[in-house]
Amino acid sequence: MSARDETIVHLLPPGVEGPAVLRDGTPIYVRAARPEDLRAVAAFATGLSADALALRFFTAARPDAVAREALVEAAVGERLSLLALREGAPESEVVGQGEYVRTAPHRPSAEVAFLVAERYRHRGLATVLLHRLARAARLFGIREFEADVLPENGEMLDVFRRAGFPEQAEAGPGSTHVRFSIVDEPAPIGPA
Numbered sequence: 001m002s003a004r005d006e007t008i009v010h011l012l013p014p015g016v017e018g019p020a021v022l023r024d025g026t027p028i029y030v031r032a033a034r035p036e037d038l039r040a041v042a043a044f045a046t047g048l049s050a051d052a053l054a055l056r057f058f059t060a061a062r063p064d065a066v067a068r069e070a071l072v073e074a075a076v077g078e079r080l081s082l083l084a085l086r087e088g089a090p091e092s093e094v095v096g097q098g099e100y101v102r103t104a105p106h107r108p109s110a111e112v113a114f115l116v117a118e119r120y121r122h123r124g125l126a127t128v129l130l131h132r133l134a135r136a137a138r139l140f141g142i143r144e145f146e147a148d149v150l151p152e153n154g155e156m157l158d159v160f161r162r163a164g165f166p167e168q169a170e171a172g173p174g175s176t177h178v179r180f181s182i183v184d185e186p187a188p189i190g191p192a
Contacts (some may be wrong), residue, residue: 013135082136108148148176148178158179
């Protein structure tokens with residue numbers, strides 16, 4: 001068995017990696033992040049605003065740290081980072097990144113989070129990544145996603161509300177905790 005055969009990429013179910021079309025017709029390609037993506041993810045993170053990074057990490061974050069975080073290796077099924085790449089780019093231009101991280105070993109829940117390039121926001125990219133992460137997570141026994149979202153991040157709350165999964169949100173001091181079952185494929189999404 002080769003080293004590649006021992007990675008999560010070899011185990012991903014159909015429909016996780018591959019092309020996708022955003023709501024406005026923009027084509028992208030989604031695939032699992034690889035160690036050799038460090039420079040491309042760092043370039044993507046450099047293009048994000050300080051506000052976008054703070055909404056994701058709850059604090060100021062440096063682009064090089066974002067790239068390393070996106071590419072942390074973990075046991076197969078415990079963590080997955082997906083990259084959205086611009087179709088037709090001469091190199092792998094990252095335009096979005098989403099990941100899940102299991103909340104504790106052998107638990108059926110995982111935290112989920114996203115970053116999307118400014119020019120790709122409001123096109124359904126985070127939703128595409130969410131659905132594909134859920135498809136992969138189910139394979140590894142994850143039945144529920146959760147996220148803590150800052151109150152000023154209404155866009156992320158909207159993504160979760162409109163994703164088609166039955167969700168529960170509970171406002172707490174400083175953030176809203178969102179939890180939703182991913183056991184089944186999401187319900188069809190209505191107009192945005």
